[in-house]
Amino acid sequence: DTGVSQDPRHKITKRGQNVTFRCDPISEHNRLYWYRQTLGQGPEFLTYFQNEAQLEKSRLLSDRFSAERPKGSFSTLEIQRTEQGDSAMYLCASSTRTSGRANEQFFGPGTRLTVL
Amino acid sequence: GEDVEQSLFLSVREGDSSVINCTYTDSSSTYLYWYKQEPGAGLQLLTYIFSNMDMKQDQRLTVLLNKKDKHLSLRIADTQTGDSAIYFCAERSSGGSYIPTFGRGTSLIVHP
Numbered sequence: 001d002t003g004v005s006q007d008p009r010h011k012i013t014k015r016g017q018n019v020t021f022r023c024d025p026i027s028e029h030n031r032l033y034w035y036r037q038t039l040g041q042g043p044e045f046l047t048y049f050q051n052e053a054q055l056e057k058s059r060l061l062s063d064r065f066s067a068e069r070p071k072g073s074f075s076t077l078e079i080q081r082t083e084q085g086d087s088a089m090y091l092c093a094s095s096t097r098t099s100g101r102a103n104e105q106f107f108g109p110g111t112r113l114t115v116l
Numbered sequence: 117g118e119d120v121e122q123s124l125f126l127s128v129r130e131g132d133s134s135v136i137n138c139t140y141t142d143s144s145s146t147y148l149y150w151y152k153q154e155p156g157a158g159l160q161l162l163t164y165i166f167s168n169m170d171m172k173q174d175q176r177l178t179v180l181l182n183k184k185d186k187h188l189s190l191r192i193a194d195t196q197t198g199d200s201a202i203y204f205c206a207e208r209s210s211g212g213s214y215i216p217t218f219g220r221g222t223s224l225i226v227h228p
Binding site: 040 | 124208217220
């Protein structure tokens, strides 16, 4: 399977714990995006990497959220001191310059986070 | 700010056409997209249209764009039960960070 993969698919945690999610983009894709999707809403952009550079992070929801892409391949999204309001689906997407001017983004299946 | 609006639900009979509507507010929108999301899955790009086009057809899908009214629609011909999903409209401007703004999604229910 050469699509975008995310791990884990489901995560249940207690309030106050830290969680980390991983995204593996399509191998030749240099752009990687993180979104949050809550029930009944569309994806909400969080942050974006081009290769290993994080080019946009002002839309991360709070300073409890951070993301890395150290070698320009896989990425991790960490949420510290989780709150119940963090419960959502976290989506990763990737794209490449050869996606064309429309910049088609390919989405992974998401990680569903439940904070108890 | 940018805003994308969609009706939340649409129910159609199998074999009929479905029309899902979307309005947006950003007059600098250059690319407009339709994504499909099936239960438990990520989003799949169905089609997109550039703002200088009025219509785009791709097999059973027809996208119509009224740039003056900032209105986008997706028509699915001969709707099948496998088309049941949530459909998201999204828009973005040219250049910049390539980040689309998504609507809340329209849940399409196809019944026999």
